[in-house]
Amino acid sequence: MIKSKKLILLFFSAFALLVISLTPFIGMETIPFETILNFDSTNIKTDIFWRLRVPRVLIAFVAGSALAISGMTFQAMFRNSLATPFTLGVSSGAAFGAALYVKLGIIFSFLGIVGQTIFAFVGALISIIIIYTLSKIKRGFSVGTMLLAGVAINFFFSSFILFIQFMSDFTESFSIMRWLMGGFEIIGYSDIYNILPFIIIGSAIIIFLSTELNLLTLGEDIAISRGVSVSKIKNTLFIATSLMVSGVISVVGPIGFVGMMIPHISRLIIGSDHRYLVFLNIIVGGAFLILCDTLARTLIAPAEIPVGVITALLGGPFFIWLLINNSNDDSSI
Amino acid sequence: MNKILFNIKDLSFSFSKKEVLRSLSLKIYEGDYLSIIGPNGSGKTTLIKCLIRIYESPEEKIYFKNLPIEKINQKKLAAQISYVPQVTEQSFSFTAKEFLMLARYPHLSRFTSVTSDDKKAVTEALDITSSTHLANRQMNTLSGGEKQMIFIASAFAQGGEVILLDEPATFLDPKHEQEIYEILKTIHQQTNKTVVTVTHNINSAILYSDKIALLKDGQIEFYGASDEITENNILEKAYGKKFTFIKHPTGNKSIIVPEVL
Numbered sequence: 001m002i003k004s005k006k007l008i009l010l011f012f013s014a015f016a017l018l019v020i021s022l023t024p025f026i027g028m029e030t031i032p033f034e035t036i037l038n039f040d041s042t043n044i045k046t047d048i049f050w051r052l053r054v055p056r057v058l059i060a061f062v063a064g065s066a067l068a069i070s071g072m073t074f075q076a077m078f079r080n081s082l083a084t085p086f087t088l089g090v091s092s093g094a095a096f097g098a099a100l101y102v103k104l105g106i107i108f109s110f111l112g113i114v115g116q117t118i119f120a121f122v123g124a125l126i127s128i129i130i131i132y133t134l135s136k137i138k139r140g141f142s143v144g145t146m147l148l149a150g151v152a153i154n155f156f157f158s159s160f161i162l163f164i165q166f167m168s169d170f171t172e173s174f175s176i177m178r179w180l181m182g183g184f185e186i187i188g189y190s191d192i193y194n195i196l197p198f199i200i201i202g203s204a205i206i207i208f209l210s211t212e213l214n215l216l217t218l219g220e221d222i223a224i225s226r227g228v229s230v231s232k233i234k235n236t237l238f239i240a241t242s243l244m245v246s247g248v249i250s251v252v253g254p255i256g257f258v259g260m261m262i263p264h265i266s267r268l269i270i271g272s273d274h275r276y277l278v279f280l281n282i283i284v285g286g287a288f289l290i291l292c293d294t295l296a297r298t299l300i301a302p303a304e305i306p307v308g309v310i311t312a313l314l315g316g317p318f319f320i321w322l323l324i325n326n327s328n329d330d331s332s333i
Numbered sequence: 334m335n336k337i338l339f340n341i342k343d344l345s346f347s348f349s350k351k352e353v354l355r356s357l358s359l360k361i362y363e364g365d366y367l368s369i370i371g372p373n374g375s376g377k378t379t380l381i382k383c384l385i386r387i388y389e390s391p392e393e394k395i396y397f398k399n400l401p402i403e404k405i406n407q408k409k410l411a412a413q414i415s416y417v418p419q420v421t422e423q424s425f426s427f428t429a430k431e432f433l434m435l436a437r438y439p440h441l442s443r444f445t446s447v448t449s450d451d452k453k454a455v456t457e458a459l460d461i462t463s464s465t466h467l468a469n470r471q472m473n474t475l476s477g478g479e480k481q482m483i484f485i486a487s488a489f490a491q492g493g494e495v496i497l498l499d500e501p502a503t504f505l506d507p508k509h510e511q512e513i514y515e516i517l518k519t520i521h522q523q524t525n526k527t528v529v530t531v532t533h534n535i536n537s538a539i540l541y542s543d544k545i546a547l548l549k550d551g552q553i554e555f556y557g558a559s560d561e562i563t564e565n566n567i568l569e570k571a572y573g574k575k576f577t578f579i580k581h582p583t584g585n586k587s588i589i590v591p592e593v594l
Contacts, residue, residue, distance in 0.1 A: 208443075218432075218435065220387075221418055222416075224385065224386060225416035226438045227408035227410065227438050228438065229408075272426040272427060
């Protein structure tokens with residue numbers, strides 16, 4: 001049983017490595033293998049490969065992994081596949097924070113963290129506090145209530161974002177809108193360094209608490225009775241997810257549905273044991289977003305489709321499919 | 334007299350505005366099989382949930398082994414007190430064995446994996462509940478009775494010296510209901526664990542438990558040996574309904590027979 005789970009992880013790791021190493025060669029400009037080691041300064045293909053495509057593939061991996069395990073964590077805590085940072089409005093909170101930062105035009109950083117990330121983090125936290133308070137007031141509230149609360153939070157922050165756009169001039173407005181669609185166009189290595197600490201700390205916490213996540217899927221009462229300090233653990237997990245979601249969103253925009261599709265698919269593949277599930281999410285989430293981004297930049301080349309549009313096109317139907325399945329079996333975790 | 338395990342003193346508990354427990358006092362003794370009965374809404378479930386801190390009771394109202402319960406680390410508490418929740422319709426995507434292994438959480442240290450003690454506890458739990466054949470079944474595919482048996486097994490695997498149960502047999506057919514009570518009796522007798530169970534089935538409470546506590550409106554209306562519950566119109570006053578008793582053919586205890594109008 002455990003052996004087969006390790007085999008699954010091994011298989012998908014190999015697959016992800018293949019995706020990471022092959023996709024930078026694909027694109028408008030097909031890059032032959034021998035050129036990538038030819039550091040002759042006149043060779044533009046080498047430049048495209050190392051300066052544009054490799055960092056882009058890497059950040060897509062990091063973002064995909066982070067979104068997938070954030071989704072997995074929310075699904076476990078709320079015991080529902082439809083509960084993800086994106087559907088519950090955490091992403092839009094982060095997006096609002098980041099958009100506000102763009103509009104305010106102040107440029108600062110704190111402890112080496114770019115201001116936009118900090119704004120996004122605060123936005124994400126505000127959404128989480130709203131959801132958390134709701135779940136406290138209405139103990140054991142239904143899936144329906146929870147999703148509606150998410151819709152409300154989404155509306156709330158979307159209207160703020162619209163307001164910011166309205167107050168902006170045409171260029172600002174366009175850049176905010178383009179960023180809201182999510183994408184990896186102007187990514188350099190510095191962006192990766194910028195968000196990596198967020199992602200590493202967040203994932204480490206979640207990996208560390210994977211047994212607790214297993215117990216949380218049994219319901220809070222059972223988790224408490226088995227010895228989990230549920231409030232403490234949930235608070236820690238909320239902060240870990242906010243860190244990751246805001247880190248990702250501040251750089252690549254609110255990319256939706258990865259956090260819903262990947263954890264669900266991963267669970268079908270490897271089962272519900274979070275000690276394995278978390279790693280499969282990292283691997284599959286990363287590889288999935290790289291593939292989406294590869295589609296995004298090749299489908300209508302030389303133009304690019306925002307990657308958020310691709311994930312939403314896949315995610316929308318998936319959401320509806322889950323919704324139908326969910327009504328038959330209220331807790332599909 | 335045995336040692337006092339739980340000492341509940343003057344415990345009040347409310348949900349928003351509704352007061353559920355009102356200055357309730359009760360002592361639960363080590364090695365007892367105690368049934369908690371009472372009309373709907375009398376606070377039975379709330380009381381049980383306070384004992385394992387699913388609900389946080391006011392400070393210094395519940396003592397477990399002479400320590401205020403809120404001063405005990407949740408994991409340490411769970412190592413000593415096992416809990417079986419009310420039957421739920423919710424589904425778990427774990428096998429029965431995995432589910433039992435999760436009950437070993439209070440004994441796991443973060444950096445070591447499952448020990449032979451854990452495996453032994455799980456095997457024993459399956460054994461004593463006669464559910465070894467269910468070990469590799471998915472929880473979602475079990476019938477109500479099988480699932481409840483696995484829950485009791487998980488409480489056993491958890492290893493606590495006290496097992497708290499919230500209506501362990503309410504939605505089960507007579508056969509499974511009896512099985513559950515028999516197993517509890519076996520666990521109680523073989524391992525000398527303290528069993529505290531909330532139940533609506535007064536007859537099972539009389540027949541299986543040593544003591545009964547009767548709750549009404551958040552207070553203890555009666556506490557004593559289980560066969561005394563049929564005396565002095567205690568039940569009649571609590572439930573506001575007439576009861577007829579007959580002697581059980583085997584044994585000496587009086588039990589309730591259904592009223593015919």
